[in-house]
Amino acid sequence: MATVCDSLLSKEIGVNCSDPLVAGLEPNGVIVNRSQVDFAACTINSDRDNVVESFVLETGAKGYAVAQQGSSPFTGTQVALEVGTYRNTFTNTVSLVVFDNDPDVCREIIDKLANGEFIVILENKYKGLNKEDNKGDAAFQIFGWYQGLVASEITNEKYSEDTDGGWLVTLEETKSPKSGMFLYNSDYDTTKSIVDSLTA
Amino acid sequence: MTRDDILNELRGMAADFTPSSFVKRRIEQLHLQVFGRVFTPTTCRNCYHDAIMLMYNHLKKNLPMAQEKEFILKRGALIQPVFGGKYYSSLTITDDVARTYLQRHPEDKHLFEKMGSLDAPVVAAAPVEPQAVEGSVVAAPVEETPVVKKTTKRKAKR
Numbered sequence: 001m002a003t004v005c006d007s008l009l010s011k012e013i014g015v016n017c018s019d020p021l022v023a024g025l026e027p028n029g030v031i032v033n034r035s036q037v038d039f040a041a042c043t044i045n046s047d048r049d050n051v052v053e054s055f056v057l058e059t060g061a062k063g064y065a066v067a068q069q070g071s072s073p074f075t076g077t078q079v080a081l082e083v084g085t086y087r088n089t090f091t092n093t094v095s096l097v098v099f100d101n102d103p104d105v106c107r108e109i110i111d112k113l114a115n116g117e118f119i120v121i122l123e124n125k126y127k128g129l130n131k132e133d134n135k136g137d138a139a140f141q142i143f144g145w146y147q148g149l150v151a152s153e154i155t156n157e158k159y160s161e162d163t164d165g166g167w168l169v170t171l172e173e174t175k176s177p178k179s180g181m182f183l184y185n186s187d188y189d190t191t192k193s194i195v196d197s198l199t200a
Numbered sequence: 201m202t203r204d205d206i207l208n209e210l211r212g213m214a215a216d217f218t219p220s221s222f223v224k225r226r227i228e229q230l231h232l233q234v235f236g237r238v239f240t241p242t243t244c245r246n247c248y249h250d251a252i253m254l255m256y257n258h259l260k261k262n263l264p265m266a267q268e269k270e271f272i273l274k275r276g277a278l279i280q281p282v283f284g285g286k287y288y289s290s291l292t293i294t295d296d297v298a299r300t301y302l303q304r305h306p307e308d309k310h311l312f313e314k315m316g317s318l319d320a321p322v323v324a325a326a327p328v329e330p331q332a333v334e335g336s337v338v339a340a341p342v343e344e345t346p347v348v349k350k351t352t353k354r355k356a357k358r
Binding site for chain 1: 222229273287
């Protein structure tokens with residue numbers, strides 16, 4: 001018998017008064033080549049299928065830190081609904097600035113970003129540390145888990161006051177079936193140690 | 201990371217040192233890899249730059265790195281040898297912990313990039329911490345010490 005996926009709401013839509021939502025992202029993130037993720041070793045929480053409990057890379061592969069400057073790092077990063085014919089999905093957009101420009105940057109970063117497929121892990125300013133259960137599970141959000149992020153815009157505007165002549169890169173994942181994927185294992189510190197180990 | 205990778209990274213950091221939070225965190229990670237102990241920043245302004253030079257000189261002299269390990273976890277992988285106890289990542293795991301863990305959980309071999317011999321004698325067993333979780337602070341009982349009051353006698357002025 002065919003399975004029917006229902007879309008029934010299962011939680012109240014309230015306002016968190018004790019731990020109010022905070023906008024924005026921390027200035028440091030991690031980018032990994034999607035093809036170097038060991039998906040067989042990654043695990044998803046059995047109760048919450050949008051929580052990745054372990055995010056493991058292939059042998060020898062590593063993630064690369066993404067450092068941003070300014071008061072609103074990763075400006076333009078967002079998740080938006082995409083209406084489909086039979087099913088609605090989400091488009092994840094990650095915007096970042098490469099504050100550098102030389103032959104090595106162009107060859108090793110920009111050219112690769114232009115054609116590769118990536119997963120980016122960003123840290124929300126709102127971490128949910130005051131929750132009763134799963135404290136800190138809102139901290140680390142994964143973009144590109146399902147389809148991978150690919151470049152949709154890369155510009156190097158020489159007189160840009162925003163980027164100081166750096167590269168503005170927009171990565172996009174379309175047709176993601178879930179509105180948000182999070183990295184979380186046990187607590188905030190343990191999850192942070194996963195993120196730290198990706199780039200070490 | 202190999203010794204040469206770390207040397208190159210340290211060389212780059214020393215040449216263009218900017219004490220950003222990102223660079224500081226990276227220095228702390230490298231310190232753990234090279235010396236095997238957590239870096240403790242002091243109030244000195246140059247302590248991070250000094251740490252770079254210490255690590256660079258150490259590796260340049262071909263002295264052994266603390267974490268030239270037999271067992272290397274894949275990046276991102278976490279293991280928990282004792283249920284409810286401390287988690288170990290590729291940055292914090294030791295050979296002894298890895299060996300003990302793999303003897304109990306051979307099915308998790310796929311989480312390791314490099315594996316040494318499981319039969320090597322285990323020098324120290326994996327720490328058993330049924331309650332302690334990394335990051336938690338357990339206050340040790342503090343013994344009360346008797347307070348001795350200093351009394352000063354004023355000399356009477358004549």
